[in-house]
Amino acid sequence: MEKAIASLLGAPGETGTSLRQAVFDRVRLRAGEVPENLRALVEKIADRPWSVSDEDLTHLREAGYSEDYIYELVLAAAAGAGMRRFEAGLRAMEGAR
Amino acid sequence: MRLKIVDRGSGLLQRAQYAVIRRFVGHVPGSVSATSYRRNFFGKYFARCIQEALRTPDEWTVGELEIVAAFVARLNRCRYCDTSHAAVAAKATGQGATVESVLANRRAAPISTRLQAVLDFLEKLTLTPEEVGPADVKAARDQGASDDALRQAIYVCFVSCTMGRIADALGFELPDARILKRYAWIATTFGYKKLSLPG
Numbered sequence: 001m002e003k004a005i006a007s008l009l010g011a012p013g014e015t016g017t018s019l020r021q022a023v024f025d026r027v028r029l030r031a032g033e034v035p036e037n038l039r040a041l042v043e044k045i046a047d048r049p050w051s052v053s054d055e056d057l058t059h060l061r062e063a064g065y066s067e068d069y070i071y072e073l074v075l076a077a078a079a080g081a082g083m084r085r086f087e088a089g090l091r092a093m094e095g096a097r
Numbered sequence: 098m099r100l101k102i103v104d105r106g107s108g109l110l111q112r113a114q115y116a117v118i119r120r121f122v123g124h125v126p127g128s129v130s131a132t133s134y135r136r137n138f139f140g141k142y143f144a145r146c147i148q149e150a151l152r153t154p155d156e157w158t159v160g161e162l163e164i165v166a167a168f169v170a171r172l173n174r175c176r177y178c179d180t181s182h183a184a185v186a187a188k189a190t191g192q193g194a195t196v197e198s199v200l201a202n203r204r205a206a207p208i209s210t211r212l213q214a215v216l217d218f219l220e221k222l223t224l225t226p227e228e229v230g231p232a233d234v235k236a237a238r239d240q241g242a243s244d245d246a247l248r249q250a251i252y253v254c255f256v257s258c259t260m261g262r263i264a265d266a267l268g269f270e271l272p273d274a275r276i277l278k279r280y281a282w283i284a285t286t287f288g289y290k291k292l293s294l295p296g
Contacts, residue, residue: 001142001252003142003145004139004142004145004146007139008138011138013138041266044266045262045266049173049175049261049262049265050173050174050176050265052265052266052268054099054268057099067100067102067103068102068135070100071100071102071135071267072138074262074263074266075138075263077262077266078258078261078262078263078266079139079143079259081258081259081262082256082258083259085222085223085226085254085255085258086255088227089218089226090251091229092230092231093244093247095230096231096235
């Protein structure tokens with residue numbers, strides 16, 4: 001898991017590493033900010049992923065974002081949601097020692 | 098699939114493999130293309146996480162781990178992951194009716210109290226992660242869940258919550274009943290080791 005997250009947040013890509021980290025932390029910690037034009041998709045992936053629509057991605061494409069950019073954004077947000085639960089679970093176990 | 102680049106694959110080798118998969122499975126599963134596209138970026142490593150989470154049958158059987166993945170996917174309302182893992186769980190356990198009853202009304206499902214308790218824990222962890230606390234851990238332990246069993250279940254929750262969101266955001270094509278049977282056979286026979294294909 002460490003390798004997956006380290007690569008996702010640190011490997012060269014279409015998006016900058018600071019944006020990927022911001023998106024990941026926004027979903028993982030519910031803290032920090034992401035650029036306004038990306039916020040709607042990131043929040044949907046965090047809280048109601050089933051509601052993401054074709055239009056959400058078309059909207060970003062039309063705003064000039066490449067498919068690689070969107071792909072990286074989706075991965076960072078999705079992994080942030082998974083990590084949020086992973087860490088909460090381990091914290092609860094730690095507290096029950 | 099909403100991103101053409103992911104659907105198409107990263108290189109000639111990957112595209113050739115996709116052609117074979119389309120012929121024998123019916124379509125390229127979204128979980129394969131999403132973890133194969135630019136696989137060194139995330140997919141290759143994440144596929145290893147899926148294999149570790151769902152194919153380390155130390156504390157749980159493979160069937161139970163697949164039930165956990167389907168249960169978390171159902172809570173996340175991810176139809177792709179829900180139906181796929183339910184089909185794999187049915188094949189692995191040989192008890193499709195039990196899998197369906199866990200997803201429809203788990204209190205009435207004929208599963209162990211240990212698994213029931215861990216599903217209670219995971220429901221809270223998936224839907225309201227910040228509300229999970231030591232009392233929830235103790236409740237699961239009281240029903241026989243060891244710390245290793247809980248850790249494994251939390252790991253499955255991580256991969257299911259992550260993949261479910263990738264599936265919904267990228268718009269994975271839903272498999273029909275015929276293709277689901279093929280998914281189930283492949284995942285019970287080979288696991289997820291080859292989910293991410295070299296390009």
